[in-house]
Amino acid sequence: MEMKKVNNIVKVSIEEDLVELVSGFGRFQIWQCLLAIIPVICTALSNTNFVFAAAAINYRCAVPPCEVTNATVATPDWWPTNVSDVRCSRPVYSDNSTCSSSDLDHVEPCDRWIYDTRDSIVNEFDLACHEWKRTLVGTIHNLGVLVSMPLMGYLSDRWGRRKAIILSGLCLATGALKTLVGTGHSAYLTYTIIEFFEAVLVTGTYTTCFVLIVELIGSDKRTIGSAAVGISVAVGELILNLIVWNIPYWRHFLLIVSCPAPLFLAYTYFLEESMRWLLTNGKNEEALILLHRIASWNHFAVSDEAIDEITKESKGAQNIATEKFNIKLLFSSPALLKRVIVCSWWWFTAAFVYYGLMISSVGLPGNKYTNFALSSLATIPGDVIAVITLDRVGRKKTLLGGFVFCGVCCVSSGFIPQEYTTASIAIFLIGKMSISACFNAVYVYTSELVPTSARGSLVGTCSMLARVGTVLAPLTPLLSEWWRSLPTALFGCASLAAAALTLATPETLRRRLPDTVAEATAMS
Template identity: 85%
Template sequence: MEMKNVEDVVKVSIEEDLADLVSGFGRYQIWQCLLAIIPVICTALSNTNFVFAAAAIDYRCAVPQCEVKNASSATPAWWPANVTDVRCSRPLYAHNSTCNPEELEHAEECDQWIYATRDSVVNEFDLACHEWKRTLVGTVHNLGVLISMPLMGYISDRWGRRKAIGVSGICLGIGALKILAGTGQDGYITYILIEFLEAVLVTGTYTTCFVLIVELIGSDKRTIGSACVGISVAVGELILTFIVWNIPYWRHFLLLVASPAPIFLLYPYILEESMRWLLTNGRSGEAVMVLQKIASWNHFAVSDKVIDEITKKSKGAASRNIATEKFNVKLLFSSPALLKRVIVCSWWWFTAAFVYYGLMISSVALPGNKFTNFALSSLATIPGDVIAVITLDRLGRKKTLLGGFVFCGICCVSSGFIPQDYKTTSIAIFLIGKTSISACFNAVYVYTSELVPTSARGSLVGTCSMLARVGTVLAPLTPLLSEWWRALPTALFGCASLSAAALTLATPETLRRRLPDTVAEATAMA
């Protein structure tokens, strides 16, 4: 895409100038976008490794006097048929020296186990028969993500996009500290504390990189920016699958996941700050330097007249670009239409995150190889992102979101009723659901930003994103529901998706409509 003549773009306001100056896909934009998606890929490795590190594994209670060398986790022939809880109950025989099922006296709580694999934290931290402790790893991680989003957003707004990305990237190294955790309960506590800290300092990179990419290629290409981030996340998850498949022991693959951290020491020298952020913060000198780099990379000239005009407008930007409406919570509650819209958007975000991460975690429990299933689940994200880019600008935001939630809901509900012997059918329905929710996740970023006014866009979208993290906190706990009914987790995902689909009927279409600047303009959208 050709860059516009820079002499023609300095016309009305600094916002319009920047949108024209930096939009496009010249050499500069391509290089900077590549630099921005690398931390997204690395963050995806950090954000999802707990799925494998704390994966459920097969095990059974050990009965020392009855075990043979290299015993497996399968139920042995000497196990009494009336002791059905092979995981947590140990049979006691009348004569300790024999293992005759007919001489069973009673069963007692188990304190030793035989594991199918020793690659998980389950066996090293003595988590057998404490399933809630295993799933708590994912919940603690996602509590950290909930804090990370506003924290990194604040750092990004206060000190710049580049610094926020650099700090998050370097903090990937914190994940390597988990390999130093000991064994037993003390090791478990150390592990989850480091897991929480890693999540707080790393995962906010997603939104920071999304904002930087959108500001880099122009706000009129929001759907493309969102798709770039979504596809990068899928690539990261695929790389993680490849790593764990070949290096299954959790301490070893976590060390490899944390290894890219030193790369981000170079980012202050190779990643440029957002020119829009520099100008809105009155740093016109640095903004001009970035503009000159863009001109050099993309082969166009910048005259002294343009530089003087941008500098002059930057100095007066604060007075000219502050919204006339000062948004506050009272103003939100004074507009029932906007309040309803915010509630609807919040449920969309919660549902998208809850179902997306719930399905990701459930993928390792599907019939077949867990690594293949996780890889297929990650691959399903890519067509979802592509579908969203195509349909958002053709069918509209509302139809895209409605269709995505409906398809996902139907697939999730129906998957619970497919017999376990139908492996191919189960996986196919699962993947259609994952593709659909991926398209929804992409769409809610764009649609929400267009439904709320400029005077409150940052705070309201941030609020919705916070509520989405509540969904990611709850998602790791859903496997526990399968103890009551195998289909309960996916049925819950399906009902949430269908309810979100129904709520889209209460919102207006925003395709090709001007972004609302005030509450009045937002509520006037029908």
């Protein structure tokens, strides 16, 4: 877009596109992007805290007549050598005064346990010997995420990006309710219900903030916006790791994670709506008010003739700007439907592998906090790589290369002997970096393949289907009981399949964002 400067003031001709005018990276855009990434950081805190709150902890069965004061989880000397299950089996002695192996009468299921820590919900909710209940917390959380993505996508298309972000931010307070539950099996049920609704109300912020940033900063800065969102997620995970490292008790760190919620009341004054959304929904007066506000921030002026022409066009020619997307319109375009299906598999794979590797990180050899931090840090170079390659080699090649590289790393990791700790962690981190680059690319690529009239809904729908992956990811550690490398083998196969599907979509590098289904279809 060409602009003419007169006395250091930009005069905009009538022919110039209003949306392109307000896109860019001026002071207004920088300020709004900073406001948009804060909810992403807070959402990352909410979205990953279950990794620590429902973490596996060491425990063993308690045998009250035989225990000593300050007993530990270490197997005591009096434990019968022929009872190998120290977690879920309780030896019963004929003479409890001696607790001698020779006096072993029988073995029965354990009903009391000794834990090495109170940091997890396992001990307070009596989840010992019910490993599936512990992993189910993550699955229930991600079921909530699955619902949240299309719901918040719909709300952002219907009510606006701004209102959807504010609503999600305020709902961070829902997580604090988990700290009020009691103990025992009934508390577990209450906890999981709150976990579900917290995920429903909060995690849709990811896609809403990303869509707002994409529509805010213009076509030549989309990759920077995507990287900003990706790095913000990593920052949120690192902040959570720091909080849990210093305050490991789950009730306390969950309360801290919920604290930023009141901050988003201020967003009603500071965060602005997307200009594209305002124009697409026929809110011309609000769009013009926002235009003057942007002009004030970025020091340019719009001529009265241009404003009159824009107002006249927006009132008289709504055929493009007011296209109302519906499911029938999607099925009327086979090219767009195919594109949405392909994008959905990309999102599924990116989420399945990303969160699967994140959950697996706390089970790697060494300190679980250090490994989680390394896993989070590995996403940052992945985001940087995506920024560099997306604008140089294109969206398709970046996504293809990232999925192939991640698939190879995940599959090959299954053949590395467990004693090679450094090699295992290195391959793991390379795979995490690769899938992070893919996640970054998927956000950008999908937003460019679908029209403005349904961008929030379709990106939200793709993200919803991705959350099927996040629902399954917390269950993957259970697969290692059959074969140690089965989880990473699944991650690798899913990545390679996603790589193959990239061949079915058009390149979008340096193309204008499509506003209608017809424009999106024409990209084929």
